[in-house]
Amino acid sequence: MSKIFHPGRSALLIVAIWLVLVLLTLGSRQALVIDETRYLSVAWEMWLRGDLLVPHLNGDAYHHKPPLLFWLVNLSWYLFGVSEAAARLVPALAGLIGVLLLMPLAERLWPARPALASLAAWILFGSLFWAIWTTTFMFDVLIAVSAEIALLGLLTAWRGRMLVGWLTTGIGIGLGILAKGPVIFVYVLPAAIFAPLWMRDMRPASWRIWYFGLAGALLLGAAIGLSWALSAAAAGGEAYASQLLWGQTANRMVESFAHRRPFWWYLPLLPLLLFPWSFSAPLWHGMRGHWRKGWESGDRLTVLSTVSGLLIFSMISGKQVHYLLPLLPSLALFAARSMQEIPDDRRGRFRTATLIAAPMLLLGLLASVLPYAQSYFAEAVWIEELSPWAGLFIVAGVLFALLIWRSVHPDIWPVIATMLFVFTAYPSVVAEVAHNYQISDVAAMIRQHQRAGREVAYLGDYHGEFGFAGRLEIPVTELHQDALPRWVERHPNGVLIERTRNRPDAAETGMEYWRPYRSGFLVLRGATSHSAVASETPTEPIRSAGRLPEVLPEATMTSSQKNNK
Structure with a gap:
């Protein structure tokens, strides 16, 4: 096993790079309208009122989101004082926890493959989609971590520690409900309900015991969520209670069948979801060899979780790309398992590096020429803020990544390329464009x-x-x-x-x-x-x-x- 994939060393390197990522993000931009500023205002009014039960926005009870993010922000403010940085640190820290949780998940799925744990963590950490949303003040990273906790409990129960496993699953479900509501079931239930489809070894002595444990976990999770929801409904008044307990569910069901976006809407976005790994030749070659050899239990579980979640969200017409973020850990696990099928050499690796670098270079060049094409985009006022040098700064960062290609482990190079892209884009293009989305x-x-x-x-x-x-x-x-x-x-x-x-x-x-x-x-x-x-x-x-x-x-x-x- 390469030294870079030692779990302890990988964790330390990931934490160090994460610190740079967070500091760059906090220094490059303020909270952006509309979503980030709105959720910060809800947390602020919770702090002002001292009311941890019923969130408020602009003086009105706010029933649209559960309180976990706002609670954690208030805890951060209690420890560090009220500031935007202390608030935005919460989802960023959740993103780091989500990356590190992949290590024990991989160890339980493939105990005979120790290097896979670190590789999975690197793949998730190096995904551009994860890096962007880790630094965004929203709920999706929190629910992704909640789903990982629930899945970790599920695997613990599978490995024989039923009581601890189902308790952990119930806690993960409860945290997910408090993070973003019942949508947590989409990320957790398929793996639990369809366990006979993915378990090839260590099956429970009785499926009745398995589903009894699942029922207990669901009850525990529901109890955690309802302990807040019922108390908040009682304290918030009749109108708030109606919206919190019934209105949102009914409205979202109506919207779900309104066909606002077509069934296939997510499909063209899938390559972006796992970029840069979706441009990696070793990943696709590994998947082909993996398919021929047959899938183990862990392979089946990760595919089941990803595909079922994608199908469910495709059937719901109210689609947003960040709804798929909690599926990314399962994708990263499967990608890591597939890439292990390829020998650790550099054949075809430079082709992969150029494929990954090409869209990054293209974006940098596009950003550098946009200021000269402002007359064609009269409504995009933010182009006025953009300097041609900002895009060239991105190009320089990506070219540097290509220059050091041979001195970096081939499976880690995409992480380096992604981080250099982010590290150059945030203080240049993002910082300049974000000026038009800030209202301080x-x-x-x-x-x-x-x-x-x-x-x-x-x-x-x-x-x-x-x-x-x-x-x-x-x-x-x-x-x-x-x-x-x-x-x-x-x-x-x-x-x-x-x-x-x-x-x-x-x-x-x-x-x-x-x-x-x-x-x-x-x-x-x-x-x-x-x-x-x-x-x-x-x-x-x-x-x-x-x-x-x-x-x-x-x-x-x-x-x-x-x-x-």
Whole structure:
């Protein structure tokens, strides 16, 4: 076994590279609208209220997501103080745990192949899709780790430790419910229910005992999830309880059969899911040889988990690419097993290196020429922020990866290439483009206006973007066009925020601030200066969430500062 695949050495190297990845990400960009800023605002209001039971957004009870991510963020803030970095560290740390969990999973699946554990971890860690979502403030990495914990319990039960195994599975299911809801069953149940299809050895003495243990794990997981859901429903009021317990499920079932995206929508995205490994010739050659030799139990399990999850999500019309992220660990395990079928030599490896480097180089070159083609993309305002040198920086990083190809283990080189691509893309292209997706300056101005006693309203659909970024203590009023005249009449000194496609005129009367925002511009103006203000009576009510709870100065202190106060 190569030294690079020693489990302890691999874990240390992965942690070291992960630290660089996280630091680069935190330094390259702030939280991006709309999703990251919204979830940070929910965590912020949980911190303000001291209410760990019912999440809130802009003063309203928030029933769309379970609380695990928000709990962990509040724990991080309790330990390190309130900051964006402390919050974004939570999913990043979950991503690292997900990589390291592949080692015990591989050891239980293939105990006679010790090198496979480290290879699987490297494959997952070096996947561009995993690297991107590990540094994104969302729920998908958390539920992926929960699914891994549940699967680890399943394999422990298979190896004979039934009680410990099913308890672990139940805990993993419970954590998954608290992370993102019942979707955890999609990632866990196929492997458990269809165990007779993948178990070729060490079958349980009685399948009745197996399914009895599975039922117990499901009950434990459901109890963990319901212990929060029922308590939150009781505390959040009738409307919140209805949405939390019934509304979301019913609405999602209706949407699932609305055929918004075709059945095959995920298929063209599959090569991107496991990139750069999907461009690896040894992987495909290994899969072919693997198929001819016959599959062991572990091979069958990983394929079953991946294919069943893909089929289920393909049948649900509400498709998003990140729904497949929790399937990536199973894919990485199967890829590692297949690549072990290829002798450890370098035949065809340079061809693989060029195949992997080619799309990275193409993206870098594309980023370098985009600024010169801005006239063809008039609506993409973010191109204005892009420097040609940013793309060339990516090209230089990928070329360096090609130069060191011979001095790196061939199975680790794709990881190096991916990380060099990310390490060069984040401080260059991502940092420049992300400027149009950040709102900290606007949020700070909103906080100043609110503290000065001015009412602030957002014209259009408001998603809580400014709550955490401005550390707001008063909700922003969500205002629609029909209600605008009445709101202006009531708040003539108020401030209106709106998005516009057209570049604002700084000399316009009442204009207080504007900046590029996404594919357009974000404008702050005095309420009475808005062109749509008229005398007609509005037909749509103004939606205002009222006031957030009274906030003491220590709301932004660390726990030690609070105790010493």
